[in-house]
Amino acid sequence: MLLPKIITKVQDKFPSVTLDTTQFAGEDIIHIQGSYNLDVLKLFRDNGFNFLADITAIDNLTLGGFERFAVVYHLLSHETAERVTIKAYVPEDQPELPSAESLWKTADWQEREIYDLFGISFKGHPNLIRIMNPDDFQGHPLRKDYPRLGRKERDDFPVVKRGINKEAAQ
Template sequence: MLPKDQLTVVIKEKFPDSFLEITDFRDMLTIHIRGEQVLDLLRTLKTDPRFAFNFLADITAVDHLEMDAPARFAVVYHLLNQHEVRRIVVRAWVDEEHPSLPSVYPLWKTADWQEREVYDLFGIEFTGHPDLRRIMTPDDFQHHPLRKDYPLQGRGERSNFPVVKRRIGSKWQEDKSVQ
């Protein structure tokens, strides 16, 4: 694979509008790009013989609400070239209003469930995904729990469940949650 400087030139030439930068932390190269062109970038990385990243190891997202970042959400793709044993990370930045980016399902079928998970937990939509439903939380759930503005203890989940009263002796137990 190309070293960092050459990689920067190649990617910048191909994606002049959406390329942001390439960072290197602890020997892990990360390509930063705007979300709308991520499918084209990943297709280049998969099919171009100079890169040949044939395996998509992981898709996840990070909510950068409390950190300095180009946009609020970053969808992170971990790619692997199994022949040369090299890894690269692609970070696709998505804005807060209507977060959406193209699905990479046409390239790897593993994107199906992983994008559903990101959609469920972060509320980022993947256009072109064949079956974008919630996967972890119930279908009628309203929130996206891994967003940073969602509290750890949840919102209203406790009070939505009925409290079962128990009978102790001849008395019904007092409802402690009300007091």
């Protein structure tokens, strides 16, 4: 069991960074300040959590939390088959935190996805551009204040007609 030791280590080493540690359904969740995410992630990586399974984000607009956005890291240890969730909180007025691309290459595309869908930017990311939506897309669709049906993006295309008049033929 690696996890309890590392969590104490994180709490000792970065007492002001760690906002809270909680448990739900057998999963450990560590809540940290967004700007110090690399320090914590590095500590986990160097202590056996070698695999970054997933990065995602949550918009805490109506859920409530330490800040508006949380970037969620799911780490896995191939040695002991343990998993841990790290939530790095970033404020609404400055949604920015350091990129984990230098630690794991897999962060590249996933951070682009978060940038595209949530509008959270990552400092030090090599190529932070939209990945899912077209380049000229406005807004960030997974934010809670973005309507599900969009803002008429899906209706904004030219109508093409058949060259041969079909109505007369039928």
